[in-house]
Amino acid sequence: MTDQVNYFQGNVAVDDRGMLQFCNDFDMSAVKRFYVVSNHQSQFVRAWHAHKIERKFAYVGSGSALFCIVQIDDWEKPDPNLKVQRQTLSDAQPGVLEIPGGFAHGFKTLVPGTKVIFFSSSTLQESAEDDLRYPYDYWNPWSIVPR
Secondary structure, three states: OOOOOEEEEOEEEEEOOEEEEEOOOOOHHHOOEEEEEEOOOOOOEEEEEEEOOOOEEEEEEEOEEEEEEEEOOOOOOOOOOOOEEEEEEEOOEOEEEEEOOOEEEEEEEOOOOOEEEEEEOOOHHHHHOOOEEOOOOOOOOOOOOOO
16 A cells, blocks of 8 residues: 555557547556546536545546545644645546545546546445545635646
8 A cells, every 4th residue: 555646547549440548557456446527517516535545536528627635634623734736637637536535635627528437446346445534625626737
């Protein structure tokens, strides 16, 4: 198990038959289940969801999303000034974001039709026993940073 957020870069192969998106460095041996999340509109925020033990892996199957991740210092009353890590995932540049236990995460869809696939290291029952939630704006990194 890791105690840091990891990103596994994927790639795309295109030929006369079409396109293949892949992430060969992502080891799925810890995965027990998966689910797909889509929002009813873009720019929608789903946050904050935390687990002490469960690891999650996020992959954007279509569209793009801004993911934000915070390492929790106190489960009852986390510091609202904790550092927030940001990572944008997109179907145009495949990759898998690993969110280890001990972190809270959330995401904001950036374009219509975005679908996020989450892979989990826990069964649904294990996850329910290790589920913590904080208000979506407890940490508020959701504005887009101009470049």
